[in-house]
Amino acid sequence: MTNIIQWNCRGLKINLLELTLLVQSFLPIAFCLQETHLKESDNVSLKGYNMYSTFSKVDERAAGGSSIFVKDNVIHSTVQLTTDLQAVAIRLSLDKTITLCSIYIPPNSIIDKAKLKNLTDQLPSPFILMGDFNASQSIMG
Numbered sequence: 001m002t003n004i005i006q007w008n009c010r011g012l013k014i015n016l017l018e019l020t021l022l023v024q025s026f027l028p029i030a031f032c033l034q035e036t037h038l039k040e041s042d043n044v045s046l047k048g049y050n051m052y053s054t055f056s057k058v059d060e061r062a063a064g065g066s067s068i069f070v071k072d073n074v075i076h077s078t079v080q081l082t083t084d085l086q087a088v089a090i091r092l093s094l095d096k097t098i099t100l101c102s103i104y105i106p107p108n109s110i111i112d113k114a115k116l117k118n119l120t121d122q123l124p125s126p127f128i129l130m131g132d133f134n135a136s137q138s139i140m141g
């Protein structure tokens with residue numbers, strides 16, 4: 001069983017306990033979080049997982065942001081993205097290799113299809129895009 005979770009957590013640090021419970025229940029091989037509200041200097045970690053994050057600030061306060069956590073025993077690599085979207089992407093070697101991308105699009109911004117296409121063009125296929133598009137949906141590509 002391969003579980004991948006997506007959650008717009010609205011603050012990773014304040015929800016770390018809930019996240020720990022979620023992880024213990026579903027034992028995901030990876031999960032995507034949005035609105036992590038992390039600063040680069042924040043030292044957040046979850047035992048058994050590697051964390052990859054993109055950070056974002058509004059008026060010098062951490063806001064938005066997006067992370068992917070990958071289980072220790074899953075072979076994986078980061079995908080370098082050139083985008084101003086709050087996105088992070090990882091290639092996971094499972095039965096087959098897939099790209100997982102976590103993206104956060106703030107509710108006050110317009111979803112720019114060209115930017116989104118620019119991003120998805122950078123994701124090796126097949127990919128799963130998980131995020132909060134102000135309607136909590138996932139797009140499979």
Ligand SMILES: *[C@@H]1O[C@H](CO)[C@@H](O)[C@H](O)[C@H]1NC(C)=O
Pocket residue numbers: 043045
């Ligand atoms: C981050 O946290 C880990 C585990 O709690 C600790 O071992 C490490 O020293 C901390 N690093 C920094 C830079 O604070």
Ligand SMILES: *[C@@H]1O[C@H](CO)[C@@H](O)[C@H](O)[C@H]1NC(C)=O
Pocket residue numbers: 082083084118119
């Ligand atoms: C994608 O977006 C990045 C950053 O905005 C830009 O540097 C790059 O040229 C774009 N790529 C294409 C193919 O439009």
Ligand SMILES: *[C@@H]1O[C@H](CO)[C@@H](O)[C@H](O)[C@H]1NC(C)=O
Pocket residue numbers: 107108109110111134
């Ligand atoms: C996000 O959702 C709210 C509530 O449904 C809506 O008022 C707002 O216009 C939406 N924003 C965008 C960018 O679609």
